[in-house]
Amino acid sequence: MPRSLPRLAVSVLLLVAAACGGAGAPPDEGRPAAGCEARATSRWAPGGSYAATASYGAEDGPDWLQSVSGIAAADSLVFVFDAPRSRVVVLSPGLAARGAFGRKGGGPGEFDPTMGQVLDRADLGWIDAEGDSLLVFDGERLALLSPRGEPIRYLRRERGLRLLSNEARQVRLYRTSVLFASEGRRGPGAREWAAWRASPRAETRLLSLRLPPLPVEGGAVVDGPDQARPLWDAGAGCLAASDGEGSWIVRVPLAGGRPDTLPVPLPAADAGAADRDADTEQLRTATRGRIREIPPPSAVRQVEALRVDPDGWAWILPRRPKRAGAGVDVVLVSLATGEARAATVPAFPRAFGTPGSFYASVSGEMDEHRVVRYSLGAARSP
Numbered sequence: 001m002p003r004s005l006p007r008l009a010v011s012v013l014l015l016v017a018a019a020c021g022g023a024g025a026p027p028d029e030g031r032p033a034a035g036c037e038a039r040a041t042s043r044w045a046p047g048g049s050y051a052a053t054a055s056y057g058a059e060d061g062p063d064w065l066q067s068v069s070g071i072a073a074a075d076s077l078v079f080v081f082d083a084p085r086s087r088v089v090v091l092s093p094g095l096a097a098r099g100a101f102g103r104k105g106g107g108p109g110e111f112d113p114t115m116g117q118v119l120d121r122a123d124l125g126w127i128d129a130e131g132d133s134l135l136v137f138d139g140e141r142l143a144l145l146s147p148r149g150e151p152i153r154y155l156r157r158e159r160g161l162r163l164l165s166n167e168a169r170q171v172r173l174y175r176t177s178v179l180f181a182s183e184g185r186r187g188p189g190a191r192e193w194a195a196w197r198a199s200p201r202a203e204t205r206l207l208s209l210r211l212p213p214l215p216v217e218g219g220a221v222v223d224g225p226d227q228a229r230p231l232w233d234a235g236a237g238c239l240a241a242s243d244g245e246g247s248w249i250v251r252v253p254l255a256g257g258r259p260d261t262l263p264v265p266l267p268a269a270d271a272g273a274a275d276r277d278a279d280t281e282q283l284r285t286a287t288r289g290r291i292r293e294i295p296p297p298s299a300v301r302q303v304e305a306l307r308v309d310p311d312g313w314a315w316i317l318p319r320r321p322k323r324a325g326a327g328v329d330v331v332l333v334s335l336a337t338g339e340a341r342a343a344t345v346p347a348f349p350r351a352f353g354t355p356g357s358f359y360a361s362v363s364g365e366m367d368e369h370r371v372v373r374y375s376l377g378a379a380r381s382p
Helices: 276-286
Strands: 003-005 014-017 050-056 071-074 077-082 087-091 097-101 127-130 133-137 142-145 151-155 172-174 177-185 191-198 203-211 231-235 238-242 248-253 260-263 303-308 313-318 328-334 340-345 357-363 369-376
Touching: 071 127, 071 357, 077 127, 127 172, 133 172, 172 231, 203 238, 203 248, 238 303, 248 313
Parallel strands: 231 303
Antiparallel strands: 003 340, 014 203, 050 369, 071 077, 077 087, 087 097, 127 133, 133 142, 142 151, 172 177, 177 191, 191 203, 231 238, 238 248, 248 260, 303 313, 313 328, 328 340, 357 369
């Protein structure tokens, strides 16, 4: 059962920007943001136990997934973007195969991902669906497609989308606009993260966060495994964002309005959660010994993932040690009222299906990937 948690006082340094890009004052904490709506209780909140009820993926054959670079659920279909294989797999809500489309290339209906080092990240959201439109990002182009994979148009990274980087972790559709985030520099070492709402001809900066400089070791900037990274998602007419370290999220009404902060009760981060020995050895090899140790992070990561469900609740995954067979602890925050609840689910959602069901991805011993549907109060699948 979800457990109600007390609200905590919190402050955060924000640069709030209007369409012209000018900076504003920090938002007032706790003030309801017009346009951010949420049900009193999310229909996806664990009122009982979630169980795996369907899965897709195999160790080999036509159902093999090299990567899950994003999951999108809309109406009666589920879409899985396997970026390394340049294809979108189409599934039923029960994860039965309905087809696939796409191939490698730069033509209509083709995808050409070039950033191989990011394609296996579990936080990628390079596909989104809204109504009868499907948005796919391959690291270079944004393709707007029909649910059957028929090209509608391509949105090039220019004008309003010029700040969209091939390192972007996700994209979202909102009406006729694309939502994305970017990171830039503000002087020596200083960093700024920003969330944008853009069309091919215009862009609006929704908010920006100042980030501490990354640590330096051996003359190189190191983004280590314990370093906090900004996260965001959007749903129910509202965008939610975190700097990955603070015990707060920022909510921004997408229809227009002033951002403000909401407190999030997070457990203490486990700075040793990452496999530091393996990461250190990999870094030594990549730099030919120039960097021998991973320096301490300038901001300790406390949040691993963030999603917003269709009922306007932000799902936050705190960084905690993994517990075999016990699922993951999450914090749910209403984007309308700021109410926070703690819950435990078998896996963290990457897309939400019909009320009481969500989709997640898991990896097997042979590095195969599977998409799993979890349903509330259902019998466990064999």
